[in-house]
Amino acid sequence: GREHKWWKEGVVYQIYPASFKDSNDDGIGDIPGIISQLDYLQDLGIDIVWVSPHYKSPQVDMGYDISDYQDIHEPYGTLEDCEELIKAVHDRGMRIIFDLVINHTSDQHAWFQESRSSKNSPKRDWYIWRPAKYDENGKRLPPNNWRSNFSKPAWTWDAQTQEYYLHVFAPEQPDLNWDNEECRKAIYETSMRFWLEKGVDGFRIDTVNMYSKVPTLPDAPIKDPTAESQLAQVHYCNGPRMHEFLSEMHQVLEPYDTMTVGECAFTFDSNIVMEYISAAKKQLDMVFHFDVVDLGQTPGSRYEHRPYTIKDFKYELLKWQSLIEGTDAWTTVFLENHDQGRSISRFASDLPEFRESSAKLLSVVLATLTGTIFIYQGQEIGMINIPATWPIEDYKDIKAISHYNRIKQRTNGNPEALAEAMRSLQIVGRDHSRVPMQWEGTSKNAGFCSDAATPWMRVLESHEEINVENQLGRKDSVLEFWKKMIKTRKNYKDLFVYGTFKQLEENNIDDKVLVFGKEDSQGQRSLTVANISTEEKSWTLPDWARGYKLLIQSTEDVHDGHLLPFEARVYIGRGVANGY
Ligand code: ISL
């Protein structure tokens, strides 16, 4: 059996502070706003609250550009507010984890200011500085051809000290030099130990596999000869010292009772991931795999559409379920976060007639899989994507805007190319999840702030139908259904949390019907079935599960012989399974 841990059983809820709840009507969510909704989260069944970056930051990348790890972004509140938040979460018997963004800092961080001040600065080596290269005409070029994650070259020229610095994200997010030991120690002290001492229960670790780069910083393969920079993830992800660095971080955490979940993008070799998450290796408790959320987008080149089917979705969703079986590793279960579109819109249907059943279906599936469940704010009420009618001006994300501008520049503002850019933003933009949380239906600003205030980001029109107010206590609502699923998961935790995953896909199963099983240590079994389509599908309980009883149904009526569009069910029983 698996070792029991609070962070395996706990359900995590991700809060995006800017968009969760504004307590003082400046249009920006804040820490007092979060505190005011903790009872709501507790009632939902949440055990662990994850707060996206709330640290001091110029907000070039929504706080993923930190200028002081030990201070709070002013509009969000004060250090005292933050201590109160930690206490208020703990008072309710819940835990709290913070975002740990340590691949880079803001260019406004004192360390970088010092580093850029002179080549002789004691902190020069805390960031990655390199001299320019020159072409045959004497034109100055960056040290290599890497492209950053935000479309532009990954190097920025510093006129004062006449060198380039590396930033795999925005120029305002210079990469820290993890090869410098003094720098690593400072990171551990200020960003980790400081908060652990304040009682924080762990971290969601940003870009966890990017700290070690290929030492020679070689050119990336030229994929697009017309572009000035190239995709280079292979050179800045999973470098040679990654495991060493993560082991070091683990030692910092060891004296505390914590959880860690690392964001592990651009990693397609499961052996590498396995080393990060194997308990015996003492690196990370779990990672966010990108297999599912990368569907429809090209890794590293998100807006390049990659067609996929529901069959692919099923495959990617179940991949890590099987991979961790029989190992000491643990995994995550999530479909949404602040970097992704809404799951209903992406993987099911957000049409009015289907969206509630879609949301319930996804809830049934997530709550019965193995791994720590992460719910992103608004997912519990079935929030959906931004509509196609919103113009680029309503998008706020640096990644979206850089992409749009790059297309504009490269095509001289060709209207078709720009329309295409908007179409892809509407599918895979990061803004979809960043709109204000929908607390109420009748007020213009959805109860995020009062109607007299102006929210920092436009509110979705769909808040009139999709909001907390009209779902709380309404028995057939998405919100109440989520509550029920979380309760069910906990009531049957030996089965759904710690149970053995059983692949039940058979050759004759419909491509759009998902089936999987679980088995607990006492031999009790479950079968989850979900029709991820807008059509009815014929389906009957397999012979070996004849005696199983229906534990969960997502629709009002359940029919023998077929599943309704977006219907999901869970059966439990003890029948001996054939090939099970
Ligand atoms: O989302 C992505 C792939 O689908 C990547 O482009 C993403 O940038 C990558 O996963 C890293 O994300 C994290 O670090 C970024 C920040 O912008 C994201 O919000 C954060 O989740 C830089 O700190």
Ligand code: CA
């Ligand atoms: Ca506010």
